[in-house]
Amino acid sequence: MRTHWKSLLAVLILGALALAGLSVSTQPGASAAGNGGTQEEFRAMWVATVYRLDYPSQATTDPAVLKRDADQILQGCVDMGMNAVILQVRPSADALYPSEYYPWSKYLTGTQGTAPADGFDPLAYWVEQAHALGLELHAWINPFRITKSGQSEFDALTADHPAKVHPEWVVEYDGNYYFDPGLPEVREYIVQGAEELVRNYDLDGIHLDDYFYPGSGFNDAATYAAYGAGFSDLGDWRRDNVNQLVKTLGERLHAIDPELSYGISPSGVWADKSSLPEGSNTTGGYESYYASYADSRKWVKEGWIDYICPQIYWYIGHKSMDYATIARWWADTVKGTGVSLYIGMADYQAGNNDPTNPWYGITAIQKQLEFNDTLSEVTGEVHFRYQLIAANSDLVQLYRESYGQSQVTPTPTPEPTSTVVPEPTATPKPSDPIYLNTVEHTAYIEGSNGSFRPEASLSRAEAVAMLARLSVDEQGKPLYSGESGTGGFSDLTGEEWYAPYVAFAAQYGVVNGYPDGTFRPTQSVSRAELVKLIAAYFDAAEIGGVSFPDVPADYWAAQPIALAAQEGWVSGYPDGTFRPDQNVSRAEAVKMLNHALGRIAGQREAAMPFDDVEDEYWAYEEILEASVSHTYESDGQQEQWLSYEP
Incomplete structure (x- = not known):
């Protein structure tokens, strides 16, 4: 992972703040290196902006509010021992920064195309403040998604939105709209939009999540007819389209910044062994190889990415999608490739109130952290997502302790009335066969x-x-x-x-x-x-x-x-x-x-x-x-x- 050239500047800034009498909690940045180098483990937080799930707290053009919200999240991440933030900067073919390719996001200011007041650039502020606190800042983009709220959202897109300028790029699927990954001009547009980010901001990484093809019923027959020569199987052609984007994007971004960390967070299961012999010993789940045409195993084996961050959103002992089984499979997959393995953690599941639920309390997450430590190939974790974790005081304390921040005084929480919750004998354990x-x-x-x-x-x-x-x-x-x-x-x-x-x-x-x-x-x-x-x-x-x-x-x-x-x-x-x-x-x-x-x-x-x-x-x-x-x-x-x- 990229080492900050600005680390000395961060030390000077923090020293000045300390002299001024301000209390600042710090955590050194840097992480397991893509491109072969190794530093301390990657401890990152996903910060979602779609629907303003994590940022901002309200739709506003006021820079003061946007800065305050960013400061609270960044400091919260430092207090939990994180050393990186993965900020969603392009949630739905829109931007949280001034862009020549995408309009300002409605999730930021309330109206698509409306910029913050006084020329304020939220992304520039996030990068500057993250680095001042010793955090890496990675820009998270959703490559093909245009809408999440259907026709009404599509109708409200600005006239200069690429989906309106190029309606021939757009495919409707299950009530929402997507750019067609099979079109070379679409892939090129996405690459250029990412290049814009890397050229204009001192980013530590570019991060893609798992939104590629939304499903098998995607209406791209005309595109297949035009560009599918040489492919007898529609699925293979679709996977090749995604592969071309993944490979080209990495080459073009590293040409601009060789130290940039470029990674992808796919769904946890590439494919079940019953579907493909190289697959994991899992059954009946979402196989990204088929469901979104994401051949994430190939990206690792070919070395097209610096890290892979599978979203392993199941608990240890799950009947058909066991966390440990999937994590071991990924560890075996990255072995010898030079590609780093970070685990995407399902923190949003923790805190269930039912004592019989596998996600009751934080035990499941704690066990996963302990298990990760047994796999030498796991060099980091990414947590989903900030506001849900910040609202769970037990999770906050867990990360303070696990990530070396136990010296930070936590907010007092009431003592539980009982430390042991008996499990009803009449209720079968979820791991029992059915x-x-x-x-x-x-x-x-x-x-x-x-x-x-x-x-x-x-x-x-x-x-x-x-x-x-x-x-x-x-x-x-x-x-x-x-x-x-x-x-x-x-x-x-x-x-x-x-x-x-x-x-x-x-x-x-x-x-x-x-x-x-x-x-x-x-x-x-x-x-x-x-x-x-x-x-x-x-x-x-x-x-x-x-x-x-x-x-x-x-x-x-x-x-x-x-x-x-x-x-x-x-x-x-x-x-x-x-x-x-x-x-x-x-x-x-x-x-x-x-x-x-x-x-x-x-x-x-x-x-x-x-x-x-x-x-x-x-x-x-x-x-x-x-x-x-x-x-x-x-x-x-x-x-x-x-x-x-x-």
């Missing part, structure tokens, strides 16, 4: 206002609700209790109908969220995604090859799909295809799950509870089987309902 209920035939899917909407795409919330209702322990006892919560996801309040199901699923590792801390409950589930979710409940025997022509052997969900076909859960379409990336309908979902559960649909005397499912509908009997609780007897080929709940 299974699908294949014995009782209770209803596991519902409709709304008398309608089932059979052709509607199954949402993530609906998929989680189905699986939660069916989850049982080894003795067949239902595990779902109906207790509400947010599961630690920032886009849930706990009041939504699906909140209890999501909280349950997060606790037991049924499903994971996205790297930005969201769950995205309304996002559609693909056929491959649902198969993989169901398959995670089963111990796979020997699995044969994939029989569908549109599912290649190296497809990320090839093994779960092969298992589903082998066990008879799925049969594909009349043309022989499986269509893995197609959104799964609610009707298809219940048929798939019925077959996985061994529930045999057939003609019944029970009335269909939904007005929009006619007798002739192809999945009529499957929907009835899934939506009406009943007792039954079966000979393995047919089922006879003995009783049911109308």
